[in-house]
Amino acid sequence: MTDRSLTWAETVAVFERRGLPESSYGNLYDESYDVRPGPLAIPGPLDLDAKGWTSATGVVVDGDLTVDGALLNVDDGCPALIVLGDLKAADVYLEGDVKLLVLGDVTVTGAFIGNMTEKLVMVHGDLSAAVTVLSDEFAPDLIGGTLHGPVLAPAYLGYDQDTDPAAVLVPEVLRADGADGDGQDGDDEDGDDGGLRCFDAPRVHGGRLLRRVVEGLPVALR
Numbered sequence: 001m002t003d004r005s006l007t008w009a010e011t012v013a014v015f016e017r018r019g020l021p022e023s024s025y026g027n028l029y030d031e032s033y034d035v036r037p038g039p040l041a042i043p044g045p046l047d048l049d050a051k052g053w054t055s056a057t058g059v060v061v062d063g064d065l066t067v068d069g070a071l072l073n074v075d076d077g078c079p080a081l082i083v084l085g086d087l088k089a090a091d092v093y094l095e096g097d098v099k100l101l102v103l104g105d106v107t108v109t110g111a112f113i114g115n116m117t118e119k120l121v122m123v124h125g126d127l128s129a130a131v132t133v134l135s136d137e138f139a140p141d142l143i144g145g146t147l148h149g150p151v152l153a154p155a156y157l158g159y160d161q162d163t164d165p166a167a168v169l170v171p172e173v174l175r176a177d178g179a180d181g182d183g184q185d186g187d188d189e190d191g192d193d194g195g196l197r198c199f200d201a202p203r204v205h206g207g208r209l210l211r212r213v214v215e216g217l218p219v220a221l222r
Contacts (some may be wrong), residue, residue, distance in 0.1 A: 031057040038063015045069030073098040114138035131168040135201040141183035
């Protein structure tokens with residue numbers, strides 16, 4: 001199989017052959033998609049917002065996808081990513097208008113991070129990460145298997161957790177106890193860190209976290 005651009009009807013036929021439930025793909029835009037054979041390996045980070053990744057509505061990986069660096073989405077309007085196998089990445093950072101569907105398991109050696117996104121994120125298998133950071137009402141729409149690893153999230157999301165942020169994240173991405181982003185702890189005085197980015201996960205500085213992910217620096221203690 002080679003890379004090809006398929007109509008919506010042809011894309012649905014691929015989904016049905018691979019067993020992706022209609023409850024997942026029915027939420028996608030019914031437009032054209034690039035279908036790429038798996039297993040597919042990306043040698044560095046994969047920015048879903050970057051020009052050149054695709055000119056279609058989204059990319060379907062027909063098999064496993066491995067990203068050596070981070071899988072990133074920050075801007076609105078990015079293409080959908082549908083993985084009809086397992087997804088592996090160093091880190092995952094989702095903040096824009098992302099649509100991420102994974103038929104198999106998601107394994108992240110570092111941090112799986114989601115923040116204030118108008119999104120569709122469905123994992124039909126397990127989600128495993130060194131730490132999962134959820135903020136500003138973000139939570140995956142589906143984890144069909146088990147969520148493995150510690151979780152940092154605001155209490156209103158309802159995750160059963162008792163995790164010290166300092167035990168799972170590098171100190172460079174932490175705020176001091178009580179710092180609220182209004183000039184405390186240097187939260188907003190460094191223009192390069194982007195401020196808190198509305199992060200309400202316990203003690204997490206969103207700007208510093210994103211900057212380190214983009215730079216390929218570790219954010220999770222391993």
